[in-house]
Amino acid sequence: MTVGLFIPCYVDQFYPQVAKATLSLLEKLGVNVVFPMNQTCCGQPMANSGFEHLTHGCNSLFIKNFKDFDYIVCPSGSCTLHVKDHLHDEEHEEIAKAIRGKVYELTEFLTDVLKVEKLDAKFPYKVGMHQSCHGQRGLKLSQMTELVAPPFSKPEKLLRMVEGVEIIQLSRKDECCGFGGTFCVAEEAVSVKMGKDRVEDHVSNGAQVITGADMSCLMHMEGILRRQKSPVKVMHIAEILNGDIESLN
Amino acid sequence: MSANNKSMNDLNSSLRGGGSRERILTAVKKNQPELMTLPVVKNFPQGFSSPVEKFSEVLKGIGGSVYEVANYTEVLHILTANFPGANRIMSTVQELSSINKGDTGYEDPHSLEDVDLAVISSPLAVAENGAVWTMDSLVPQRVLPFICQHLAVIVNKENLVSSMHEAYDKIGNADYGFGVFIAGPSKTADIEQSLVLGAHGPKSMTVFLIG
Amino acid sequence: MKKDHAALADKFNQDEPRVDWHDETLWWIRQKRDKAAFGIPEWEELRETASRIKFNVLSNLSQYLEQFEKAALDNGVQVHWAADGEEHNRIVHSILQKHGVDRLVKSKSMLTEECHLNEYLQEHGVEVIDTDLGERIVQLAKEPPSHIVLPCIHWKKEEIGELFHQHLGTPKGNADPQYLTNAARLHLREKFLTRKLAITGVNFAVAETGEMVVCTNEGNADMGAHLADVHIACMGIEKIIPQRKHLGVFLRLLARSATGQPITTYSSHFKKPRKGQEMHIVLVDNGRSRQLGRPEFRNSLKCIRCGACFNTCPVYRRSGGHSYHNAVAGPIGAILAPNLDMKKNADLPFASTLCGSCSNVCPVKIDIHDQLYKWRQVLVKDGYVSSAKAASMKAMAATLSNPALFKIAGKLGRWTIKHAPFVVNNGLNPWFKNREMPEPPKESFREWYQKNRSGTPQPSAGREPQYKEPSKSKIPH
Ligand code: SF4
Numbered sequence: 001m002t003v004g005l006f007i008p009c010y011v012d013q014f015y016p017q018v019a020k021a022t023l024s025l026l027e028k029l030g031v032n033v034v035f036p037m038n039q040t041c042c043g044q045p046m047a048n049s050g051f052e053h054l055t056h057g058c059n060s061l062f063i064k065n066f067k068d069f070d071y072i073v074c075p076s077g078s079c080t081l082h083v084k085d086h087l088h089d090e091e092h093e094e095i096a097k098a099i100r101g102k103v104y105e106l107t108e109f110l111t112d113v114l115k116v117e118k119l120d121a122k123f124p125y126k127v128g129m130h131q132s133c134h135g136q137r138g139l140k141l142s143q144m145t146e147l148v149a150p151p152f153s154k155p156e157k158l159l160r161m162v163e164g165v166e167i168i169q170l171s172r173k174d175e176c177c178g179f180g181g182t183f184c185v186a187e188e189a190v191s192v193k194m195g196k197d198r199v200e201d202h203v204s205n206g207a208q209v210i211t212g213a214d215m216s217c218l219m220h221m222e223g224i225l226r227r228q229k230s231p232v233k234v235m236h237i238a239e240i241l242n243g244d245i246e247s248l249n
Numbered sequence: 250m251s252a253n254n255k256s257m258n259d260l261n262s263s264l265r266g267g268g269s270r271e272r273i274l275t276a277v278k279k280n281q282p283e284l285m286t287l288p289v290v291k292n293f294p295q296g297f298s299s300p301v302e303k304f305s306e307v308l309k310g311i312g313g314s315v316y317e318v319a320n321y322t323e324v325l326h327i328l329t330a331n332f333p334g335a336n337r338i339m340s341t342v343q344e345l346s347s348i349n350k351g352d353t354g355y356e357d358p359h360s361l362e363d364v365d366l367a368v369i370s371s372p373l374a375v376a377e378n379g380a381v382w383t384m385d386s387l388v389p390q391r392v393l394p395f396i397c398q399h400l401a402v403i404v405n406k407e408n409l410v411s412s413m414h415e416a417y418d419k420i421g422n423a424d425y426g427f428g429v430f431i432a433g434p435s436k437t438a439d440i441e442q443s444l445v446l447g448a449h450g451p452k453s454m455t456v457f458l459i460g
Numbered sequence: 461m462k463k464d465h466a467a468l469a470d471k472f473n474q475d476e477p478r479v480d481w482h483d484e485t486l487w488w489i490r491q492k493r494d495k496a497a498f499g500i501p502e503w504e505e506l507r508e509t510a511s512r513i514k515f516n517v518l519s520n521l522s523q524y525l526e527q528f529e530k531a532a533l534d535n536g537v538q539v540h541w542a543a544d545g546e547e548h549n550r551i552v553h554s555i556l557q558k559h560g561v562d563r564l565v566k567s568k569s570m571l572t573e574e575c576h577l578n579e580y581l582q583e584h585g586v587e588v589i590d591t592d593l594g595e596r597i598v599q600l601a602k603e604p605p606s607h608i609v610l611p612c613i614h615w616k617k618e619e620i621g622e623l624f625h626q627h628l629g630t631p632k633g634n635a636d637p638q639y640l641t642n643a644a645r646l647h648l649r650e651k652f653l654t655r656k657l658a659i660t661g662v663n664f665a666v667a668e669t670g671e672m673v674v675c676t677n678e679g680n681a682d683m684g685a686h687l688a689d690v691h692i693a694c695m696g697i698e699k700i701i702p703q704r705k706h707l708g709v710f711l712r713l714l715a716r717s718a719t720g721q722p723i724t725t726y727s728s729h730f731k732k733p734r735k736g737q738e739m740h741i742v743l744v745d746n747g748r749s750r751q752l753g754r755p756e757f758r759n760s761l762k763c764i765r766c767g768a769c770f771n772t773c774p775v776y777r778r779s780g781g782h783s784y785h786n787a788v789a790g791p792i793g794a795i796l797a798p799n800l801d802m803k804k805n806a807d808l809p810f811a812s813t814l815c816g817s818c819s820n821v822c823p824v825k826i827d828i829h830d831q832l833y834k835w836r837q838v839l840v841k842d843g844y845v846s847s848a849k850a851a852s853m854k855a856m857a858a859t860l861s862n863p864a865l866f867k868i869a870g871k872l873g874r875w876t877i878k879h880a881p882f883v884v885n886n887g888l889n890p891w892f893k894n895r896e897m898p899e900p901p902k903e904s905f906r907e908w909y910q911k912n913r914s915g916t917p918q919p920s921a922g923r924e925p926q927y928k929e930p931s932k933s934k935i936p937h
Contacts, residue, residue, distance in 0.1 A: 269543040269745075273745045274526065276745070276749035276753075277525065277745075280752040280753030280758075281518060281522060283519060284516075284520055285519040287512075288512040288516070290509060290706065290708065290709055291502075291505070293506070311721060311725075358686055358687050362649075375723075377712075378722035378723040379722060379723075380722075380727070390686070391682070391686040391734055392682065392686035395679045395726075396683065396687075412708070412712070414708040414709075416708065417705040417707060417708040418705070424731075425729070426731055426734060427730055428731070429726060429727065430711070430723065430726070431726060432721075432723045432725050432726075433725050435678055435725055435726075436677050436725055437593045437594075437641055437677060437678050438677075438719075439610065439641075440612075440620055441485070441615075441616065441617045442489070443638075445637055445638050445641040445642075447641075448641060448645065448679065448680070449645060449648060449678050450682070450683065450725075
């Protein structure tokens with residue numbers, strides 16, 4: 001099995017450690033991983049701003065880069081969802097469709113495809129799990145509190161395999177953090193307020209680390225935490241699952 | 250045709266004269282999608298074992314009171330004890346006519362303004378939401394259950410159904426002029442979400458489950 | 461220029477404790493909704509049923525409207541048709557004139573808000589008293605409602621106490637909800653008893669029987685309608701449902717979704733006028749038939765105005781109803797408003813993070829957040845977004861579709877820094893106002909990968925793509 005590693009542009013440039021952790025985790029689980037060097041972006045920033053019609057170039061590039069893999073795995077629910085929902089190519093619609101079917105967010109790839117049951121990692125900290133909306137409500141990585149349906153959570157299932165992790169309870173389990181792509185600057189006031197409230201929920205419930213499957217939400221919350229000079233850290237779930245950080249200091 | 254009717258018709262046709270009816274219907278017809286079938290509405294059997302218990306629990310939860318009674322004498326007893334200060338009491342229930350007090354006139358709905366306690370009967374009550382059904386044929390004026398200060402409703406236990414689906418099954422195609430489900434006293438929470446009973450209508454609702 | 465959602469939200473956020481209070485009040489209602497919904501094991505199936513009934517309605521609306529009209533006429537009700545808000549207002553006014561009425565009571569109707577009936581009638585010398593307590597409060601304050609179910613959710617009780625002191629003569633400083641509600645009860649009872657004409661909204665209109673159902677907790681619609689000589693019910697044409705028994709489905713969902721109550725206190729079925737009374741129905745289009753013709757947006761007409769999407773919306777809770785500058789605020793308002801006026805409401809579909817919570821609570825399963833996304837595409841294509849933004853998006857698209865450009869851009873001072881939302885680290889940058897920027901690492905992942913994994917074979921990106929079945933190979937160990 002060969003997996004194409006799809007790394008969102010901002011992760012590539014700001015959070016290389018997340019991409020490395022993803023790569024290493026997949027390799028440890030015996031997967032052959034390739035990072036296509038010519039990848040850029042899924043086109044979501046434009047599409048969510050109303051410019052989906054400008055994403056053709058991005059789309060065909062994405063198709064060229066990823067068409068040959070058995071699976072495409074991405075450590076971001078939001079970018080994965082965008083590809084799943086919006087990757088089209090008039091000339092190669094069949095291939096686009098196939099890609100839409102084989103692109104996976106990292107945690108769902110681990111639970112649903114690799115069917116991971118145990119992990120060799122240790123992280124003895126209180127962790128707050130941020131459910132990013134696109135991963136949760138879009139990809140259904142975990143049950144949504146609005147629905148009258150049995151609970152489950154793919155990322156939490158994985159976190160529980162890590163020795164020492166204590167997942168804290170939030171008072172609002174799956175409220176949006178307010179990042180929202182360009183929303184975070186276009187609607188600065190509400191975006192920040194949402195972020196502060198989300199962070200506060202984690203902090204007041206004792207989180208030492210806030211984690212999640214989407215670095216964009218985490219980047220937003222990290223920005224707020226750092227402005228507040230809070231000791232609480234932000235970490236992508238891949239870093240914890242890969243076990244490369246055993247101590248916060 | 251009376252003069253009034255005629256002028257009303259003129260008014261109607263002049264109002265419709267702009268052809269809005271046809272224009273709207275044409276636009277709707279043109280724009281509506283292909284016919285999608287109407288789903289079958291299931292009966293959704295309710296999980297609770299005792300409709301009486303459920304009804305009481307729910308109605309109490311929304312500010313009502315419930316009494317299980319064996320007969321009308323008990324009802325009389327309770328109402329007399331609970332509403333000692335009522336000056337005008339109007340009962341539409343034959344068996345409870347002895348409780349009537351004060352003015353019995355009801356020709357003008359406005360004249361019901363000072364009714365302290367209205368007692369009505371309901372042919373249908375719903376366990377899942379604590380609602381009772383009544384119709385214009387069962388009250389002297391439609392406004393009575395709304396304008397009174399306190400409302401009492403007599404329901405035969407046999408007429409308790411579990412869900413709204415069953416309730417509409419029972420209502421069927423009854424030809425009322427006005428019908429209403431009432432669930433609890435009139436209420437509002439418009440001021441900072443603090444619940445206040447007695448917004449415009451009754452400040453209390455008492456249901457007697459009889460039989 | 462009028463302030464847009466972001467500017468109005470910014471203003472609302474100047475008072476953070478108040479935002480917290482607003483947010484928590486509405487979240488509490490969302491929790492009540494959850495509790496009520498979780499009490500119904502068949503909840504999701506019920507939503508699906510409601511949704512499908514509404515789809516049927518939309519697909520057969522012209523016939524249902526005619527069926528409804530006929531049944532209503534047979535019931536002795538007079539039926540009027542209004543193409544837009546203006547015509548609706550004229551029709552209502554002409555009925556008033558015919559009866560020589562210049563004062564009336566009105567219960568909650570978002571449709572009349574949408575048509576600006578109050579303003580119209582006031583200009584024509586008619587006094588309108590809104591009788592829903594919350595609506596009366598905002599009316600006294602000369603404001604529009606900020607929520608379709610909870611019109612004065614943005615008002616604190618002390619402020620209402622002061623308002624009532626000024627208008628109803630309650631003692632200064634009394635802010636007890638019980639006391640204030642009773643003062644309003646006395647004030648409004650006098651209106652109910654003296655006004656000869658009552659206007660109500662409509663929650664559901666049954667095609668089969670010609671009856672219309674009005675749901676209130678206060679009983680104000682009934683107090684008005686049953687005491688008045690003339691009852692006018694105003695409704696949008698989408699309020700039709702096929703059969704009486706469908707009320708069972710909708711009444712189970714409506715109040716539970718709205719406030720967490722098992723049903724509203726009153727669910728009144730008006731079928732025929734009472735003896736000596738005149739009953740009118742005004743059927744209003746006002747853009748609905750146009751929305752019906754937009755395949756991507758017609759689902760919005762399934763809305764039953766429960767307000768659940770407001771209460772769950774993390775943006776609405778922190779920006780307040782008035783930031784939407786439209787009669788219907790919140791997520792549903794944001795997808796209805798562009799249909800009414802694209803230019804004026806072009807900002808609203810962007811006032812969302814597309815989190816999707818609204819679609820999940822919606823009792824008729826409107827795909828609200830998907831429609832927000834789709835409205836953005838339409839608004840951009842039709843030119844309702846600033847040309848500066850369009851230019852920067854074009855530049856972004858050019859870079860992102862060209863790996864060579866992207867790599868160069870990445871090297872030259874990290875392209876993403878310029879295009880990601882946080883531009884430069886200074887006070888002018890909206891990101892940086894309240895958030896630190898991520899610290900740029902020594903090298904990007906791409907650079908690291910090139911250095912350390914240059915041996916990994918790359919996909920042949922230049923070649924025309926060919927479809928390849930995913931291999932069934934086992935995971936190697
Ligand atoms: S869109 Fe759905 S949730 Fe929002 S008000 Fe309408 S019915 Fe309720």
